[in-house]
Amino acid sequence: MNFLPISVNVDDEQILFIGGGKVALAKIKLLMRYVSRFKVVAPHVHEQIRAMEGVEVVEKQYHPSDLNGHLIVYAATDDRLLNRRVRDDAKALRCLVNVVDCPEFCDFVSPAIFKHGHMSVAVSSNGRDLHASVRWRNAIRRMHEQGLLGEEASGEEGRE
Numbered sequence: 001m002n003f004l005p006i007s008v009n010v011d012d013e014q015i016l017f018i019g020g021g022k023v024a025l026a027k028i029k030l031l032m033r034y035v036s037r038f039k040v041v042a043p044h045v046h047e048q049i050r051a052m053e054g055v056e057v058v059e060k061q062y063h064p065s066d067l068n069g070h071l072i073v074y075a076a077t078d079d080r081l082l083n084r085r086v087r088d089d090a091k092a093l094r095c096l097v098n099v100v101d102c103p104e105f106c107d108f109v110s111p112a113i114f115k116h117g118h119m120s121v122a123v124s125s126n127g128r129d130l131h132a133s134v135r136w137r138n139a140i141r142r143m144h145e146q147g148l149l150g151e152e153a154s155g156e157e158g159r160e
């Protein structure tokens with residue numbers, strides 16, 4: 001697996017989640033540092049997601065037409081086969097899809113992020129070892145706390 005680290009402009013994007021449970025909640029919380037609009041489609045959506053500003057909640061079963069118009073899609077249900085179907089449907093539409101229970105099926109993976117103002121460091125292991133990514137990210141955060149990254153990291157731009 002090879003994943004290209006790029007920084008995507010998401011100003012005009014609504015990020016789509018199929019599945020609205022604990023994993024969707026954790027990912028949305030992290031993404032909210034960059035993205036303001038989400039849509040979550042699932043029969044049962046976590047109450048904390050339902051309470052979030054900027055999140056359009058649609059409580060129903062997945063249908064392929066839910067994908068229309070979305071660049072970035074997370075298949076985040078607890079049903080492996082359904083996640084795979086979402087992935088196949090998304091591929092056909094050329095959406096970029098993240099499948100939370102299978103790195104091999106991901107068009108992109110979620111890196112471990114340290115963000116400070118307009119500076120971001122995103123660490124990925126090509127989907128192979130998320131704990132290593134988290135360790136590296138935490139080491140970078142400690143470097144920042146110790147003042148080792150210099151002044152440019154102290155800007156206050158961004159959604160944080």
Ligand SMILES: C[C@@]1(CC(=O)O)c2cc3[nH]c(cc4nc(cc5[nH]c(cc(n2)[C@H]1CCC(=O)O)[C@@](C)(CC(=O)O)[C@@H]5CCC(=O)O)C(CC(=O)O)=C4CCC(=O)O)c(CCC(=O)O)c3CC(=O)O
Nearest residue numbers: 100101102103109110111112124125126127128129130133
């Ligand atoms: C491949 C990838 C795809 C993707 O999710 O995009 C993936 C996949 C999987 N994660 C699993 C489990 C957990 N993941 C976390 C947490 C994080 N996972 C993240 C990234 C990635 N996880 C991508 C690779 C990134 C890279 O390239 O290194 C982080 C860094 C970023 C983020 O999620 O935004 C974020 C830390 C956030 C932070 O600290 O900031 C926790 C801990 C928790 O939830 O607190 C657990 C609970 C258990 C545990 O700790 O192991 C499972 C097993 C599911 C199962 O067994 O059922 C799979 C599936 C599999 O590997 O098969």
Ligand SMILES: NC(=O)C1=CN([C@@H]2O[C@H](COP(=O)(O)OP(=O)(O)OC[C@H]3O[C@@H](n4cnc5c(N)ncnc54)[C@H](O)[C@@H]3O)[C@@H](O)[C@H]2O)C=CC1
Nearest residue numbers: 019020021022023024041042043044061062077078100101
């Ligand atoms: N990538 C990652 O970081 C992690 C991934 N996982 C994986 O994530 C998956 C999901 O776990 P949780 O969020 O904890 O499950 P959960 O049980 O909290 O949520 C499952 C969600 O899927 C929805 N769903 C079920 N059938 C659906 C359908 N037909 N259409 C639309 N939505 C449907 C449910 O309504 C619910 O919102 C698990 O398979 C687990 O292996 C778990 C931990 C971390």
